[in-house]
Amino acid sequence: MKAYTLTGYGDASKAQMREVERPVPGPGEVLVRVRAAGLNPVDYKIRDGMLKPILRLDLPTTLGNELAGVVEANGKGARRFLPGNRVMARVGKERLGAFAEYAVVREEFLTDIPESLDFKTAAAIPLAGLTALQALRDELQVKPGFRVLITGGAGGVGTFAIQIAKHLGAEVVTTASQRGRDLVKDMGADVVIDYEHEKFEDVIDPVDGAFDLIGGETLSRTFGVVKKGGRVVSIAGMPEPRTATKDLDGRYGLAATFWFASLKFRAHAARAGVDYRYLFMHPSGSELAYLAEMAHRRLLKPVIDSTYPFEKIDEAMAELEEGHAKGKIVVTLDG
Numbered sequence: 001m002k003a004y005t006l007t008g009y010g011d012a013s014k015a016q017m018r019e020v021e022r023p024v025p026g027p028g029e030v031l032v033r034v035r036a037a038g039l040n041p042v043d044y045k046i047r048d049g050m051l052k053p054i055l056r057l058d059l060p061t062t063l064g065n066e067l068a069g070v071v072e073a074n075g076k077g078a079r080r081f082l083p084g085n086r087v088m089a090r091v092g093k094e095r096l097g098a099f100a101e102y103a104v105v106r107e108e109f110l111t112d113i114p115e116s117l118d119f120k121t122a123a124a125i126p127l128a129g130l131t132a133l134q135a136l137r138d139e140l141q142v143k144p145g146f147r148v149l150i151t152g153g154a155g156g157v158g159t160f161a162i163q164i165a166k167h168l169g170a171e172v173v174t175t176a177s178q179r180g181r182d183l184v185k186d187m188g189a190d191v192v193i194d195y196e197h198e199k200f201e202d203v204i205d206p207v208d209g210a211f212d213l214i215g216g217e218t219l220s221r222t223f224g225v226v227k228k229g230g231r232v233v234s235i236a237g238m239p240e241p242r243t244a245t246k247d248l249d250g251r252y253g254l255a256a257t258f259w260f261a262s263l264k265f266r267a268h269a270a271r272a273g274v275d276y277r278y279l280f281m282h283p284s285g286s287e288l289a290y291l292a293e294m295a296h297r298r299l300l301k302p303v304i305d306s307t308y309p310f311e312k313i314d315e316a317m318a319e320l321e322e323g324h325a326k327g328k329i330v331v332t333l334d335g
Helices: 041-048 119-123 126-139 156-167 178-187 216-225 241-247 252-261 263-272 285-296 310-322
Strands: 002-006 015-019 029-039 066-074 086-090 102-106 110-112 147-150 171-176 191-194 207-212 226-234 275-278 304-309 328-332
Touching (some): 029 086, 066 102, 066 119, 086 119, 086 285, 119 304, 119 328, 126 156, 126 207, 126 226, 126 285, 156 171, 156 178, 171 178, 178 191, 207 216, 216 263, 241 252, 252 263, 310 328
Parallel strands (some): 171 191, 207 226, 304 328
Antiparallel strands (some): 002 015, 029 066, 029 328, 086 110
C-alpha cells in the first residue's frame, strides 16, 4: 500500500511516499481503509524531530494523526465496529499511520461518522476538535458567563475552539488578521482583535481564562490579561511538568526536564497570579462521538481551507507549514 513515510528527522525531504506492507490489526485494534486524513502542525513538528522527547517512534514510520474511512477488518476482541462501518479517529500517539491507504487504530479511539458528514469533513474534526474540547471544557472549565481569550482563532484548532466555547456558554474574544476576521465572526466570536494593527492587552478587559494557540511572545502577553486565579492553557508554548504526569502517562523523568524548560513561562504566570498549563491532548472515541453529534446537529462546523489528493500530500504539507491556512487542510484517497 502507499504510505507517507518518515525515514529520519529533518526537513521535508525526510518524509516520502513509499510502498509498505499493509498493517495487521492486533487484539483490540481495527484495520481502517483510509478515505481522508487531516493535516496538523504536529505532523511537521514530528518530522522535524521537535517531539522526539515526547513521542517514542521507531523509524521508518507512517505519519498522520487523524483519519476518516471504512472498517476493513477487526483484530481479536474488537467487536464494536463491523466491516463496512464508516469511522473517524485521532489515532494513537504511540502508533501514527493516518497518511496511508490503510491504518490500524485502537477500537476505543474510533467513533461512527454520522450519515450527514462526508469523509473529508469527518477527517477534519478529530485532532483539532478534541484539543479544543479538552482545553476548554476540562482544563479551563468554561461555563455560561465565562469570558475566554482564544489567540489565533482562524486556524484549525481556533475555529473549533470558538464554536465549542460558544456552545459551552462563553463570551469569546479572539485574535485574527483582517483576512480571518469574517471567518471568526462567522464561527461566533464576540470580540475580534486585528493582531496586525493592535495588541489585545491594550484593548480588552481582563478575561477569566485564555487558550493560547500561538506561543512565544503572544503567550507571554496573555498572562497579563487573565484575572488573578485564572488559567492559561497553551498548545504552542513550552510543556510543563503536568504535561508529562497527566498527558504522557506519568513520565516523571520527562516532568523534571519540562520543569526546567518551562520555568520562564511558569514564573511569568506566577507573577501575574495565574496558572500555566501546556496541554498534550489524548485520543478518545467517546469524546469524538460528542463532537460528531455536534457536527451532525450543525452545532459545530468544521472549516476546511483546502483539499489535496493523497498523491500531492507534499504540497499539502508545504501549505500547512506556511501557516496561513484558515481552518483545516485535508488529503483525500480514492474510494
